[in-house]
Amino acid sequence: MRSTKIKLSVMCAVAGLLVLSAALATGAGATSTAAVGSGKASATKSVCGAGTGKKATGKPIKLGGIDMLIPGVDFTTIGKFAAAYFKCVNDNGGINGRPIKYILYNEQLNPTQQAALAKKLVESDKVVGIVGNTSFTECGTNWKYYKSKGFTVIGAGVQAECFGTPTFVESNMGPRYSNIGAAQALVRRGAKSLMVASPDTISAYADGGVLKVAQAAGIPGKAFPIKLPITDANSTILQLVQAAGEGGGVILDFTPDSAPALMQAAIAQGLVDKVIWGSSTPIANAFMAKQFGAFDGKMHINQEFGNINDGSPDENLYLAITKKYAPSISPQAFGQMGFMDAKFAVQALLSVKGQVTAASYNKAVRALKNVKTSMLCKPWYVGNALPYHIPNNTDITVTYKAGEVVTEDKCIPIQAVDPELTQTRKWETQFNLNTGK
Amino acid sequence: MISFATTTIFGVDWIFLKPYIVVGLALGGVYALSGVGVVVLYQATGVLNLAFGAIGAAGALISYYLVNHTSTPHWIAYLACVVFGAIVNVVYGMVLGPAFAGRDPLVKMMGTLGLALILLGVMAWRAPAGGAFVRVLQLPTSNHRYTVFGATVNLTQILALVFALVLTVGTTAFLRFTKIGTAMRALASDREITATLGVPVRRVELAAWLGSGIVCGAAGLLLADLFTSLDYTALTFLVISSLAAALIGRLQSLWVTLLGGLAVGLAQAVATPYSSISAYRTAAPFVLAIIALLYLGRHRTVTLSRTAG
Numbered sequence: 106m107r108s109t110k111i112k113l114s115v116m117c118a119v120a121g122l123l124v125l126s127a128a129l130a131t132g133a134g135a136t137s138t139a140a141v142g143s144g145k146a147s148a149t150k151s152v153c154g155a156g157t158g159k160k161a162t163g164k165p166i167k168l169g170g171i172d173m174l175i176p177g178v179d180f181t182t183i184g185k186f187a188a189a190y191f192k193c194v195n196d197n198g199g200i201n202g203r204p205i206k207y208i209l210y211n212e213q214l215n216p217t218q219q220a221a222l223a224k225k226l227v228e229s230d231k232v233v234g235i236v237g238n239t240s241f242t243e244c245g246t247n248w249k250y251y252k253s254k255g256f257t258v259i260g261a262g263v264q265a266e267c268f269g270t271p272t273f274v275e276s277n278m279g280p281r282y283s284n285i286g287a288a289q290a291l292v293r294r295g296a297k298s299l300m301v302a303s304p305d306t307i308s309a310y311a312d313g314g315v316l317k318v319a320q321a322a323g324i325p326g327k328a329f330p331i332k333l334p335i336t337d338a339n340s341t342i343l344q345l346v347q348a349a350g351e352g353g354g355v356i357l358d359f360t361p362d363s364a365p366a367l368m369q370a371a372i373a374q375g376l377v378d379k380v381i382w383g384s385s386t387p388i389a390n391a392f393m394a395k396q397f398g399a400f401d402g403k404m405h406i407n408q409e410f411g412n413i414n415d416g417s418p419d420e421n422l423y424l425a426i427t428k429k430y431a432p433s434i435s436p437q438a439f440g441q442m443g444f445m446d447a448k449f450a451v452q453a454l455l456s457v458k459g460q461v462t463a464a465s466y467n468k469a470v471r472a473l474k475n476v477k478t479s480m481l482c483k484p485w486y487v488g489n490a491l492p493y494h495i496p497n498n499t500d501i502t503v504t505y506k507a508g509e510v511v512t513e514d515k516c517i518p519i520q521a522v523d524p525e526l527t528q529t530r531k532w533e534t535q536f537n538l539n540t541g542k
Numbered sequence: 543m544i545s546f547a548t549t550t551i552f553g554v555d556w557i558f559l560k561p562y563i564v565v566g567l568a569l570g571g572v573y574a575l576s577g578v579g580v581v582v583l584y585q586a587t588g589v590l591n592l593a594f595g596a597i598g599a600a601g602a603l604i605s606y607y608l609v610n611h612t613s614t615p616h617w618i619a620y621l622a623c624v625v626f627g628a629i630v631n632v633v634y635g636m637v638l639g640p641a642f643a644g645r646d647p648l649v650k651m652m653g654t655l656g657l658a659l660i661l662l663g664v665m666a667w668r669a670p671a672g673g674a675f676v677r678v679l680q681l682p683t684s685n686h687r688y689t690v691f692g693a694t695v696n697l698t699q700i701l702a703l704v705f706a707l708v709l710t711v712g713t714t715a716f717l718r719f720t721k722i723g724t725a726m727r728a729l730a731s732d733r734e735i736t737a738t739l740g741v742p743v744r745r746v747e748l749a750a751w752l753g754s755g756i757v758c759g760a761a762g763l764l765l766a767d768l769f770t771s772l773d774y775t776a777l778t779f780l781v782i783s784s785l786a787a788a789l790i791g792r793l794q795s796l797w798v799t800l801l802g803g804l805a806v807g808l809a810q811a812v813a814t815p816y817s818s819i820s821a822y823r824t825a826a827p828f829v830l831a832i833i834a835l836l837y838l839g840r841h842r843t844v845t846l847s848r849t850a851g
Contacts (some may be wrong), residue, residue, distance in 0.1 A: 176775040305821075332824060334776040338769065339565040340814040340823075347558050347815065366771030369678050374561065375687060375694045396678060 141425045142193040151418040151479070153193035153426070154200065154451050161199025165206035166461050168450060169226035170237035170260075171219065174211040176334045178304070178360050180239040182434055183261050184209040186443025187237035189430035190451075200454045200461065208232060212240060214306070219246040227254050233466040236450040237443055238273075239263065241306045248272040255463065257470045257487065259449050261442035265310045269525065274470075274487045274494040276445035277438075278409045280311035280358050280385050282519045282526075286407030286500035287356045287383035288318040289520050290513070294405065296354030296381045298325045300345050302367075303358040305330035311358055311385075317522035331359075338366035342376060349380045356383040361437070364388045365396065372399045381405070390437035394505040401505045405513065408503040410441045410480040412512050417479030419444070441480055449476060449485065474538045482516035486538040495529045496539065554815045560693040562811040568699030570807020572764050573780075574706040577787030577799040579757030582713055584793045585730040586750030587639065589650045591631075593658035595781030597755070598762020599774040600661050601626035603669050605763060606679045606772055620681070620763055627759025628752055630657075635751030640744065643733070658778065665774045677772035684767055698767050705764070709757065710800045722749055783807070786827030790834040806830055 142153025168191070172184040188207045195204040208230050210222045219240065226232050227250075235251065238244075238260035244267035251258055251272045262268055262275035268282075278286070280303060288299050299319040303311040312328035319326025327348055331341060345355045357364055364384070371377050377399050384406045390413070397404070413420055413436045423444045427436055434440050453469040454461060474486035482499040502514040521527045533539050549556040576594055584590050601623035608619035634657055642650045669677075683697035717723035725746045728736040737743045765780060766772050783806050790802025806827045813823035 176773070330821070332821075334773055335771075336769070336776055336780065336824060337565075337569070337810055337814070338771065339569075340562055340811045343561050343565065344814045344820070362773070363771075365678055366769065366773065369680070369771060373684055373696055374565075 140196075141429045142197050142422060147418075149418055151422040153190065153197040153422070154455065155198035157198035158196075159198055161195045161197075161202055161204040163199065163201075163203035165204050166200055166454065167206045167208065167230060167232040168234050168236050169208040169210070169230055169232035170235060171210050171212055171222050171226070171240065171243055172238065173214055173240035173243065175214050178241070178333060178362055180261075180360075180439070181209070181211055182437070182439035183239045183443040183446065184237040186426075186431055186434060186440040187447040187450075188443075189426050189434070190444055190447035192430045193426050194447075194451055200451070203461070205451075205454075207236075209237070212243065214241055216242065216246045219243045220250065223247040223250055227251075227256065227463075233461055233463045234259075234450060234453075234470065236260070237446045239439075239442070241304070244270065244273050255467055257467050259446050259453075259470060259487075261439070261446060263307055263311075268495050269493045271490075271492055271494075274496065276449065276485065276497060277386065277442050278495065278497040278500070278519065280307060281314045281523075282495065282498060283385035283407045283409055283500070284311055284356055284358050285314040285318055285519050285522060286409075286502070286517070287385055287405065288315040288354070289500075289517065290405040290407065290502040291354035291356065291381050291383045292318065292322045292324075293514070294354075294381055296324065296352070296383075298349050298353035299356065300327050300329065300349045300353065301356040301358060302329040302331050302341070302345055304333050304363075306333075314522055315356060318520055321520070321522060333363060335363050335366050338370040339374060342367050342370040343374065346371070346376045346379050351379065352381070354381045354383055356385070357388070358385045360387045360439075361390070361393055365393070368397050368400060368404075372397075377403060383407070386410075386438045389503050389510055390435060391509055392435045392437070394510050395508040397505060398508065401507065404505055406503050406510075408438070408501040408510075408512075409497055410438060410445075411482075411501065412503060412510055413437075413441070414509065415479075415512070419448070419479040423480075445478060445480055445485070448478065449473060452476060474536070475541055484539040484541060486533075488532065488536055488538045491532060493525060493529075495526060498526060498529060552816065558815055559812065562814055563808065564690065564693045564695050564699060566808035566811030567804060568695075568702045568768055568807070569783075569811065570804035571699075571702035571704075571706040572761050572768060572803075573783045573787050573806050574800045574803025575702070575709055575757060575764070576761040576781070576784030577791065577803045578706070578709050578713060578796050579754045579761065580784055580788040581791055581793055581796060581799050582717075582726075582757075583750050583754035584788070586726040587635070587643075587650075587729070587747045588647050588733070589639075589642070589654060590647065590785070590788075590793070591654045591754065591758075592651060592781060592785075593630075593634075593654045593661060594754075594758050594761075594784060595778040596658040596661040596665075596774075597627050597630050597758045598623075598765060599772075599777035600630075600665055600762075601759045602679055602762045602766035602772060602777065603665060603677070603774060606677050606766075607669075609679070616682070623763045624756055624759035627757075627762060628755035630661075631751045631755025631758060632748060635748050639747055639751065643747075658781075662774070662778055669774065679763075679766040679772050681763070681767045698764065702764050702768060705760065706800060706803065710796050713753075714796055722746060726750055783810075783827045786831040789831045792835075792838055802830070802834065 143156050143158035146152045170184045172181040191205040191207045212218045235258040248270040258273050261277045262279045267273045301312045301315040308330035316326045349355045382404045386409045389406045389408045456469045457465045471489050475484040485496050498519045503510050605619045605623040608614040686697040725741045787803035791799030809826040810823050813819050
């Protein structure tokens with residue numbers, strides 16, 4: 106009798122645990138059945154692929170991607186959104202009737218794993234192209250391999266090799282140029298110093314530009330490499346604010362996985378009004394704005410893309426795709442990156458004449474120029490045979506306001522503190538890469 | 543080198559150092575709190591609970607969910623974290639405790655590592671981390687701020703320290719003056735002899751699991767706030783600092799564990815403004831635990847034997 110009671114109580118407790126575990130779910134939104142991305146593309150409307158509204162049923166065209174997922178940083182949102190875009194294309198006629206099959210792998214900041222996954226995609230999965238890659242180190246690991254196979258990768262870059270080798274062409278500007286944009290925004294607002302904190306894995310590359318901006322402005326600058334995951338946000342934010350001094354500038358270069366800890370620590374310690382705050386792109390989204398009202402008008406974020414709610418054709422399509430195909434992904438910059446990566450890849454696929462093969466697709470990618478998207482200030486391009494690509498080099502500054510992200514400064518060229526940026530702008534004019542000609 | 547003329551300590555102005563001391567003491571308080579919970583459980587059951595952080599993190603996620611996605615009164619949501627800690631610990635103690643009772647401490651410890659991994663898996667599955675899921679669990683006490691010696695302190699930080707002190711005093715008194723506390727101390731000395739003396743071993747062990755679980759839930763709640771972000775991976779591995787505190791107390795002394803926890807928190811925070819050591823401050827728990835173990839074991843005799851022939 107007694108043991109039955111014990112068993113019953115254990116079963117009740119286990120059942121309770123299961124219920125509580127289920128409560129951990131953050132809920133999923135309902136899916137809509139409305140046709141998304143169909144119709145005729147125009148200056149005021151973007152569509153998915155051909156926009157036919159008919160499901161593609163032919164033999165799938167395989168594309169692949171690799172995104173990093175480690176404690177404190179989740180880049181899989183980019184690949185997940187690219188997948189959502191491809192679903193929309195598949196529901197709108199696909200690529201001349203053929204659907205896109207997108208294979209997305211996650212890696213854990215492990216070069217051996219990165220190399221193996223790239224090889225798997227190209228040689229085992231036999232994808233025709235690589236799209237939507239984002240990682241702290243994958244560009245450095247795989248660029249030579251992709252080059253040897255004739256692949257040109259459309260992704261969202263982080264490290265130097267993503268913007269310094271011929272293999273990768275990124276829709277974003279990456280942390281270095283994004284941090285420069287944030288630094289410029291703070292200098293415009295009278296910052297007396299520039300302190301920048303990035304994950305230690307990328308700090309040397311990502312923060313170097315800010316120090317050059319500080320030097321050019323004649324103010325002190327210092328970089329703080331931070332180990333992820335952040336386990337002492339209070340001390341870290343204190344260190345940054347103290348180093349910046351009264352009226353100084355502090356730039357946070359973290360994803361929404363890690364930035365909240367630092368921002369919450371600043372609020373908890375009453376530091377929000379001590380300095381001028383800046384950030385790279387990843388925290389420019391409504392869910393951060395809603396969470397951190399204390400930073401309204403005080404956090405100046407370099408937004409590499411247009412504001413999500415600006416009502417432009419691509420932003421509208423982006424929101425529609427989110428609603429139907431990716432309801433669990435809150436509108437954010439990483440989603441925009443996935444959207445653009447997929448859009449550019451689809452444009453290349455649609456321009457292929459004849460058989461879609463790895464050779465024909467990648468040739469089409471390399472031929473892309475003057476690709477219009479309302480998400481960027483200027484058209485995007487790849488440009489044949491360039492030794493490196495920085496096609497997104499114009500920034501928008503945004504801030505938080507009553508739970509929304511609002512634009513402060515629009516389409517300001519990233520300060521050419523690096524010679525690569527000066528050279529890039531020469532190529533843009535010389536080869537008419539983004540001039541619309 | 544302390545310079546009183548300029549009020550700098552090893553080159554860092556005292557004014558700049560003060561806030562780090564506040565932050566360090568608050569975090570240290572929670573490490574101490576957790577460490578005391580770990581020691582009490584170890585004393586009564588011989589189990590070094592590696593799932594301490596994971597249980598607290600899962601409890602904090604449940605509180606977060608109840609606060610942000612339901613109309614549950616907030617105090618009930620916070621209480622849920624503590625109750626969750628207690629339930630998980632008691633269920634583990636009831637179901638797996640007896641099976642592990644006669645095994646090596648290492649095997650017992652590995653059992654809790656299994657629990658930690660299961661909880662981590664459940665959290666990753668049901669509450670994935672990532673860009674779309676910013677989670678901050680701020681206790682209402684964090685809105686009450688005071689200036690102490692020129693540094694900003696919030697009520698949660700004060701509570702963390704007070705809880706650690708109260709728990710240490712309370713547990714010491716409990717172990718010394720209550721019947722079940724005496725039984726726990728007896729269990730720590732010898733489980734078998736205690737059992738033969740008629741002490742209800744299972745019930746005493748369950749009481750230890752329950753007490754430790756409550757502390758575990760409370761620590762998870764406080765850490766989620768003090769840590770400033772509900773990153774369950776980081777919260778899970780903060781158990782390392784608590785274990786360091788427990789090791790400094792040699793898994794025996796509650797008071798030394800309290801001091802160890804405070805020392806770990808302080809060392810981590812105060813090292814921050816010193817640029818030469820700042821990058822290594824996360825190693826503070828390990829360094830302090832090693833120093834303490836070497837110092838406390840300095841009078842131990844090591845006997846070496848050699849087989850003849």
